[in-house]
Amino acid sequence: MSSLFGLTADQLAMRETALDFAQARLAPNALRWDREKHFPLDVLREAAALGFAAINASEDHGGVGLARHDAVVIFEALATGCPTIAAYLSVHNMCVWMVDRFGSESQRREWTPRLATMQFLSSYCLTEAGSGSDAASLRTRAERRGADYVLHGEKQFISGAGAGGRDHLYLVMARTGGEGPRGVSAFLVEGGTAGLTLGAAERKMGWNAQPTHALSFADCRVPASNLLGREGEGFGIAMAGLDGGRLNIAACSLGGGQAALEKALAYMGERTAFGRRLDEFQALQFRLADMATELEAARALLWRAAAALDASASEATTLCAMAKRVATDAGFKVANEALQLHGGYGYLCDYGVEKIVRDLRVHQILEGANEIMRLIIARALLRNPGPDRRAGEDR
Numbered sequence: 001m002s003s004l005f006g007l008t009a010d011q012l013a014m015r016e017t018a019l020d021f022a023q024a025r026l027a028p029n030a031l032r033w034d035r036e037k038h039f040p041l042d043v044l045r046e047a048a049a050l051g052f053a054a055i056n057a058s059e060d061h062g063g064v065g066l067a068r069h070d071a072v073v074i075f076e077a078l079a080t081g082c083p084t085i086a087a088y089l090s091v092h093n094m095c096v097w098m099v100d101r102f103g104s105e106s107q108r109r110e111w112t113p114r115l116a117t118m119q120f121l122s123s124y125c126l127t128e129a130g131s132g133s134d135a136a137s138l139r140t141r142a143e144r145r146g147a148d149y150v151l152h153g154e155k156q157f158i159s160g161a162g163a164g165g166r167d168h169l170y171l172v173m174a175r176t177g178g179e180g181p182r183g184v185s186a187f188l189v190e191g192g193t194a195g196l197t198l199g200a201a202e203r204k205m206g207w208n209a210q211p212t213h214a215l216s217f218a219d220c221r222v223p224a225s226n227l228l229g230r231e232g233e234g235f236g237i238a239m240a241g242l243d244g245g246r247l248n249i250a251a252c253s254l255g256g257g258q259a260a261l262e263k264a265l266a267y268m269g270e271r272t273a274f275g276r277r278l279d280e281f282q283a284l285q286f287r288l289a290d291m292a293t294e295l296e297a298a299r300a301l302l303w304r305a306a307a308a309l310d311a312s313a314s315e316a317t318t319l320c321a322m323a324k325r326v327a328t329d330a331g332f333k334v335a336n337e338a339l340q341l342h343g344g345y346g347y348l349c350d351y352g353v354e355k356i357v358r359d360l361r362v363h364q365i366l367e368g369a370n371e372i373m374r375l376i377i378a379r380a381l382l383r384n385p386g387p388d389r390r391a392g393e394d395r
């Protein structure tokens, strides 16, 4: 990373720990995990032992209690070793934070410690086949029957699903009321619950080291005590999770882009053409300069958005959307440029750049596609079109 601006001594130390872990435990294995579609649970649990599984959860039940700004510094560093594994950790952290933030005292006591160690894995279950961007139109239903809720429906594209077997916690958004966001509630569903079935593993362009599955719920009965928050609050809980989730996914894009830039720099210092090293051509130097500048600009916005979320600023959601859009576009663009600068070798798997390109592509689509980020930003602008509309005017 190219700037220390704004980082405290503690943040620098965290970043060092995350970078060391990424270089020692993720980077050397990332290509093999991608090729073999291997989800490295043992290595994830090592990351959890360093505190990387419950970064923003409060300390009373085993979380680390760090700020959002700390988290984005950590996720960028982890993603330099493998964006896919860092991204799964980001999804898991989002789920842990949701349980810790919105759970009852007994839910937090029961779940946070086991999620913080990754004894239990977790998945965020919002998307359905018929509702992705328009998530509030979801159709999975949860009906109250005595002391239980009974779930019926299907979820699509669930990251990490199945990986924990019975030791897996699904945060499932399901409809308990009428149409629209206010009819949605959030539930904790354990792996192995009768009526919960895993679909086949999706074959994907990237993110091959973590599984993605559809889930179906048929007469899937959970105790009423597994309701997270109150009935009708589920959509708000899901969106609150995504504010932080988007920051962390954005950070993973920066880490991947940074790693690709560094690969390009190293390669261009060795490769010659027309009697000169590639890094001696000014046209290519300018490309490198633009790549570094785009990452740095995105990083500045990301840290700004994280600080706004830490301060519960009124414009935090808008800034998170801006940062997610800018950083995921920048990370992908830089990785793709790095591939081009490697020439034909960039297209070969062994050089590791094409994997970064494949992994980062999906960050522009998930946790709200970048078009939806524009929708969020535009709606905020149009709601408040006066002279004080600049993000940062937190009045």
Ligand SMILES: Cc1cc2nc3c(=O)[nH]c(=O)nc-3n(C[C@H](O)[C@H](O)[C@H](O)COP(=O)(O)OP(=O)(O)OC[C@H]3O[C@@H](n4cnc5c(N)ncnc54)[C@H](O)[C@@H]3O)c2cc1C
Pocket: 091, 123, 124, 125, 126, 127, 131, 132, 133, 134, 156, 157, 158, 159, 160, 204, 207, 212, 362, 365, 366, 367, 368, 369, 370, 371, 372, 375
């Ligand atoms: C690998 C992977 C992992 C995922 N993991 C998870 C997970 O763990 N949990 C989970 O719940 N979901 C997950 N998702 C789902 C992801 O969040 C959705 O794919 C995403 O929200 C887009 O929804 P969609 O695919 O239905 O596309 P659609 O909503 O059908 O959108 C199609 C296109 O239209 C655009 N579009 C839609 N509406 C508008 C509009 N109003 N204005 C302008 N453009 C619009 C979209 O931006 C997109 O480009 C994952 C997806 C993938 C690919």
